[in-house]
Amino acid sequence: MFNKLQYISQGSTVAAQLNNIHLALDNGCHWIQMRFKSKQDSDTFALAEAVKILCQEYLAHLIINDNVALAKHIAADGVHLGLTDMPIDQARNIFGATKIIGATANSFEDIQKHIQNGCDYIGLGPYQFTTTKENLSPVLGLEGYRSILTKMHQNGLSTPVYAIGGITLNDVQPLMQTGVYGIAVSGLITHCSHPKKTIKQLKNNLYGNLVV
Numbered sequence: 001m002f003n004k005l006q007y008i009s010q011g012s013t014v015a016a017q018l019n020n021i022h023l024a025l026d027n028g029c030h031w032i033q034m035r036f037k038s039k040q041d042s043d044t045f046a047l048a049e050a051v052k053i054l055c056q057e058y059l060a061h062l063i064i065n066d067n068v069a070l071a072k073h074i075a076a077d078g079v080h081l082g083l084t085d086m087p088i089d090q091a092r093n094i095f096g097a098t099k100i101i102g103a104t105a106n107s108f109e110d111i112q113k114h115i116q117n118g119c120d121y122i123g124l125g126p127y128q129f130t131t132t133k134e135n136l137s138p139v140l141g142l143e144g145y146r147s148i149l150t151k152m153h154q155n156g157l158s159t160p161v162y163a164i165g166g167i168t169l170n171d172v173q174p175l176m177q178t179g180v181y182g183i184a185v186s187g188l189i190t191h192c193s194h195p196k197k198t199i200k201q202l203k204n205n206l207y208g209n210l211v212v
């Protein structure tokens with residue numbers, strides 16, 4: 001069973017990325033997506049190696065954003081691919097059958113295509129406007145999730161869907177009621193003043209207060 005809470009890392013330098021990822025791990029996140037839009041491949045590689053070690057220490061899953069070759073090279077648990085990244089079936093041939101491949105969607109049609117191509121989870125967004133990612137697809141809002149998740153149910157599609165994009169603590173329960181499997185967040189955890197408390201509250205909302 002996949003974690004219901006994904007932390008999407010942010011930071012413009014290796015040091016900032018490492019600090020933010022360590023903060024997330026140290027305060028209870030167990031699924032890290034390393035999302036580093038660096039111009040220097042050497043920096044991205046060095047960060048990925050360090051994050052792999054950190055995730056091993058914290059028994060956390062490590063997903064690499066965009067870069068299938070890097071994910072394979074460091075033996076990450078998975079990769080996340082967007083609408084303009086490598087096709088999922090091509091990534092599967094490179095990365096193998098046991099690895100986790102996530103895919104970005106902004107519509108039911110995107111989801112259908114990704115599932116046909118063999119993805120393991122969907123990142124459906126954006127829920128609302130966010131400055132964490134540039135070039136956002138059209139904002140979906142709560143009604144967008146309701147509509148898309150209903151279509152998935154009607155078509156017997158059960159691939160886990162994560163909501164992403166501008167999510168705050170108060171958004172979690174309404175989003176979970178639409179039928180999404182979990183959430184992916186970046187700024188909420190990166191910038192909060194009490195990360196351990198926030199992550200525990202997120203988990204309580206995600207797992208229905210089963211978290212002790």
Ligand SMILES: Cc1ncc(COP(=O)(O)OP(=O)(O)O)c(N)n1
Binds near residue numbers: 008066082184
């Ligand atoms: C869980 C999750 N969902 C969506 C995204 C967005 O990925 P992508 O469309 O490739 O955009 P970038 O993150 O590469 O800017 C994601 N990373 N994770």
Ligand SMILES: Cc1nc(C(=O)O)sc1CCOP(=O)(O)O
Binds near residue numbers: 126
């Ligand atoms: C990485 C990403 N992808 C999105 C999409 O809509 O595909 S929104 C997003 C940013 C998520 O960060 P925050 O929780 O700070 O808004």
Ligand SMILES: [Mg+2]
Binds near residue numbers: 080081085
């Ligand atoms: Mg991408």
